[in-house]
Amino acid sequence: MSGADRTEALQGAVAAAHASGTPVQILGGGTKTFYGREPRGVPLSLAGHTGIVSYEPTELVISARSATPLAEIEAVLAANRQMLAFEPPHFGPGATLGGCVASGISGPRRPYGGAVRDHVLGVRLLNGKGEVLRFGGEVMKNVAGYDVSRLMTGAMGTLGVLLEVSLKVLPRPAVELTLRQSATVGHAIEAMGRWAGHPLPVSAAAFDGESLYLRLSGAESGVRAARGQIGGELVADGEGFWERLREHRHAFFASSMPLWRLSVPPAAPALDLPGKSLLDWGGAQRWLLSDAPASKIREAAAGTGGHACLFRGADRQGEVFHPLAPALEGLHRNLKRAFDPAGILNPGRLYAGL
Amino acid sequence: MQSEQTQTKGKRADRSGLIAALREILPPDAVLYEPEDLRPYECDGLSAYRQLPMVVVLPSTVGEVQAVMRLCHGHGVPVIARGAGTGLSGGALPRGDALLLSLAKLNRILDIDPANRTARVQPGVRNLAISEAAKPHGLYYAPDPSSQIACTIGGNVAENSGGVHCLKYGLTVHNILRIEVVTVEGERIRVGSEALDSPGYDLLALMTGSEGMLGVIVEVTVRLLPLPERVQVILAAFDRIETAGAAVAGIIAAGIIPSGLEMMDGPAIQAAEAFVHAGYPTDAAAILLCEIDGANEEVSERIAQVRRLLLESGATEVRTARDEQERLVFWKGRKAAFPAVGRLSPDYYCMDGTIPRRRLPEVLRRIGELSRDYGLAVANVFHAGDGNLHPLILYDANKPGELERTEELGGRILELCVEVGGTITGEHGVGIEKINQMCVQFRPLELTQFHAVKAAFDPRGLLNPGKAVPTLQRCAEFGAMHVHHGQRKFPELERF
Numbered sequence: 001m002s003g004a005d006r007t008e009a010l011q012g013a014v015a016a017a018h019a020s021g022t023p024v025q026i027l028g029g030g031t032k033t034f035y036g037r038e039p040r041g042v043p044l045s046l047a048g049h050t051g052i053v054s055y056e057p058t059e060l061v062i063s064a065r066s067a068t069p070l071a072e073i074e075a076v077l078a079a080n081r082q083m084l085a086f087e088p089p090h091f092g093p094g095a096t097l098g099g100c101v102a103s104g105i106s107g108p109r110r111p112y113g114g115a116v117r118d119h120v121l122g123v124r125l126l127n128g129k130g131e132v133l134r135f136g137g138e139v140m141k142n143v144a145g146y147d148v149s150r151l152m153t154g155a156m157g158t159l160g161v162l163l164e165v166s167l168k169v170l171p172r173p174a175v176e177l178t179l180r181q182s183a184t185v186g187h188a189i190e191a192m193g194r195w196a197g198h199p200l201p202v203s204a205a206a207f208d209g210e211s212l213y214l215r216l217s218g219a220e221s222g223v224r225a226a227r228g229q230i231g232g233e234l235v236a237d238g239e240g241f242w243e244r245l246r247e248h249r250h251a252f253f254a255s256s257m258p259l260w261r262l263s264v265p266p267a268a269p270a271l272d273l274p275g276k277s278l279l280d281w282g283g284a285q286r287w288l289l290s291d292a293p294a295s296k297i298r299e300a301a302a303g304t305g306g307h308a309c310l311f312r313g314a315d316r317q318g319e320v321f322h323p324l325a326p327a328l329e330g331l332h333r334n335l336k337r338a339f340d341p342a343g344i345l346n347p348g349r350l351y352a353g354l
Numbered sequence: 355m356q357s358e359q360t361q362t363k364g365k366r367a368d369r370s371g372l373i374a375a376l377r378e379i380l381p382p383d384a385v386l387y388e389p390e391d392l393r394p395y396e397c398d399g400l401s402a403y404r405q406l407p408m409v410v411v412l413p414s415t416v417g418e419v420q421a422v423m424r425l426c427h428g429h430g431v432p433v434i435a436r437g438a439g440t441g442l443s444g445g446a447l448p449r450g451d452a453l454l455l456s457l458a459k460l461n462r463i464l465d466i467d468p469a470n471r472t473a474r475v476q477p478g479v480r481n482l483a484i485s486e487a488a489k490p491h492g493l494y495y496a497p498d499p500s501s502q503i504a505c506t507i508g509g510n511v512a513e514n515s516g517g518v519h520c521l522k523y524g525l526t527v528h529n530i531l532r533i534e535v536v537t538v539e540g541e542r543i544r545v546g547s548e549a550l551d552s553p554g555y556d557l558l559a560l561m562t563g564s565e566g567m568l569g570v571i572v573e574v575t576v577r578l579l580p581l582p583e584r585v586q587v588i589l590a591a592f593d594r595i596e597t598a599g600a601a602v603a604g605i606i607a608a609g610i611i612p613s614g615l616e617m618m619d620g621p622a623i624q625a626a627e628a629f630v631h632a633g634y635p636t637d638a639a640a641i642l643l644c645e646i647d648g649a650n651e652e653v654s655e656r657i658a659q660v661r662r663l664l665l666e667s668g669a670t671e672v673r674t675a676r677d678e679q680e681r682l683v684f685w686k687g688r689k690a691a692f693p694a695v696g697r698l699s700p701d702y703y704c705m706d707g708t709i710p711r712r713r714l715p716e717v718l719r720r721i722g723e724l725s726r727d728y729g730l731a732v733a734n735v736f737h738a739g740d741g742n743l744h745p746l747i748l749y750d751a752n753k754p755g756e757l758e759r760t761e762e763l764g765g766r767i768l769e770l771c772v773e774v775g776g777t778i779t780g781e782h783g784v785g786i787e788k789i790n791q792m793c794v795q796f797r798p799l800e801l802t803q804f805h806a807v808k809a810a811f812d813p814r815g816l817l818n819p820g821k822a823v824p825t826l827q828r829c830a831e832f833g834a835m836h837v838h839h840g841q842r843k844f845p846e847l848e849r850f
């Protein structure tokens with residue numbers, strides 16, 4: 001298949017950085033540099049390390065080098081009527097597979113189809129010493145050794161440079177449609193919870209402040225029956241709605257205010273915070289545009305059993321992810337040392353000191 | 355057949371002193387040390403391996419677990435956690451120099467939250483008990499290992515257990531939100547959250563399937579799913595394994611993800627039929643059971659589609675269960691496959707490897723060849739949807755040398771799984787059973803990284819020592835006995 005394997009050059013670069021103690025910032029397509037704490041270090045570009053290494057549709061697995069464009073992977077899958085069930089946001093045309101896995105951000109289908117980490121089956125990576133390591137594999141069930149592949153997901157490149165990733169893929173639903181009904185936030189939370197508690201083919205549920213949107217996916221007969229049960233008006237460009245939401249091109253996101261992501265139990269009541277909010281993931285992911293103090297937002301999220309992240313904007317020098325309990329912080333530092341003893345990989349991108 | 359008794363770092367406690375100290379922090383009946391009291395704990399589900407523990411404790415609160423861990427940490431005593439003891443890889447095999455920590459008394463369902471569709475339970479709660487408690491809310495816990503009436507959720511998390519519905523609903527790791535863990539130092543930590551994710555590294559995934567090597571699980575919050583409106587199953591017979599394999603690929607290619615997709619080969623079919631009379635065609639080379647769940651209309655549509663696909667694929671016979679009773683009869687044979695095979699032979703040994711599904715015909719052919727070479731019969735059951743193969747080796751432990759031959763054959767089968775791009779364990783874990791095959795699956799660099807991960811949680815190696823990840827020295831010794839393709843696996847290591 002196409003592409004090029006730059007493992008050797010990348011290995012040399014990381015080994016040299018390890019030897020000299022030089023911090024590196026890992027760069028894929030550069031579409032998620034806004035995310036996490038401010039990047040620092042010498043750029044280590046993965047550009048050119050591309051190509052789908054294997055794809056066997058009936059095995060439901062695709063493996064590709066980390067700088068392979070996400071769009072290329074999705075196009076190949078679509079040609080075989082398959083998809084990445086976690087519906088990853090791209091946030092720009094250059095999005096790569098590696099950036100998708102390292103950031104660990106999932107789209108609207110997440111509560112029903114699983115997150116990025118749920119679909120990662122194996123990785124090949126460079127640890128902070130420049131050693132090429134392989135964990136997991138290309139099979140669905142694998143409990144040999146610690147699950148390092150999933151540990152890499154969302155680690156923001158602080159534990160290793162991803163070289164290759166194997167993902168579980170799923171068939172595209174035969175039919176998809178989106179229904180809309182107007183609602184208050186309280187009614188929306190209640191309704192999204194109620195539907196999720198029934199065996200309905202729901203694949204996305206969001207509330208934009210005025211309307212509740214619900215996507216149904218599956219076999220034609222099942223979707224038709226569920227539509228009758230749920231009611232509401234059919235959205236002509238349903239696909240467009242979910243894509244705009246996923247890519248933050250929905251009108252809600254057109255703001256210069258800091259954007260917070262609150263991850264909460266889905267049935268948590270609407271939070272009493274200043275600003276504007278949009279609910280996705282059936283209520284479990286809440287976007288908040290607000291200039292309220294970080295402490296107040298984090299406290300509100302933590303009060304529900306969840307957490308808050310400063311997703312975009314404002315100060316990226318301080319902590320953007322929810323602070324960890326001291327014991328957990330200690331484990332994070334130990335793990336960082338276990339993979340990257342010289343602390344050269346994306347230092348400080350996730351938390352200060354990691 | 356002994357576990358490797360590697361000396362752990364730290365001072366060896368004197369046994370009577372430790373027992374006295376334990377009796378100060380636990381009720382008298384929660385500390386077992388007389389040989390007759392220790393006997394029930396000498397093995398888990400892998401009963402070929404037995405060893406009496408130094409002492410067994412049965413704490414009934416998280417506070418007691420913490421006190422035990424602090425004490426053991428102070429004394430440098432290794433700790434082996436145990437749930438129901440149903441594990442099949444010897445993960446809970448005791449050691450004579452270690453404390454066995456039973457979580458069986460932590461068996462309460464703490465909370466069911468129907469609005470958020472979660473259940474918060476103690477580790478000793480049985481897998482099936484969660485679904486039973488959730489049922490009045492129209493919900494259930496999806497992972498269903500075959501031991502689900504007995505196995506506990508704590509053990510499920512430690513092993514990342516699967517079941518027959520994994521292809522559609524995932525493993526344990528996909529169905530839990532949060533765990534509470536007592537660290538080797540006795541500190542209580544929360545990993546994960548009540549939301550769908552949590553900040554920082556995915557320690558929840560890392561600890562799931564870590565076989566008691568990184569911490570002791572004392573509470574689990576699981577995700578519950580709505581009970582499907584309807585479940586239906588189809589049975590198809592084939593006169594060739596290849597045709598059955600192609601039929602599975604055909605179903606997936608048509609965009610259908612069945613909730614269960616199981617295959618049995620001829621010997622397994624015959625054993626099951628003789629045992630439970632499920633009406634299986636005993637002259638078939640393979641049968642497939644394909645289960646579809648979901649909304650009523652969707653199930654009808656899918657079942658018709660699967661039926662058509664199976665016939666087009668060359669099935670010699672396709673039967674749809676007429677009612678719930680017949681559905682259960684179809685499943686009965688599959689669920690009884692292990693004991694059914696057990697009736698044919700004094701002993702059987704259940705293996706657990708995963709392979710890319712398309713390699714199945716080749717793998718089964720080569721297992722057949724190995725079976726002839728070793729003079730031991732093998733029956734195969736296969737979670738065909740996700741490529742997880744369970745060869746059952748029939749043997750007689752009373753015949754001298756037969757267990758050793760069985761283990762060697764088992765090892766060969768696992769190595770075959772690795773060779774075709776699969777893995778040595780799909781859902782049973784490495785434990786002590788497959789520790790040598792870890793040397794085949796991974797190179798020294800990866801094993802060294804695993805040891806570094808372990809040290810991040812347990813620098814003195816006190817949690818379940820000697821399991822799951824082999825030392826490089828062990829691999830060197832194993833490699834010396836076991837030369838692959840004329841090449842030694844660890845040429846850089848000194849031989850002893």
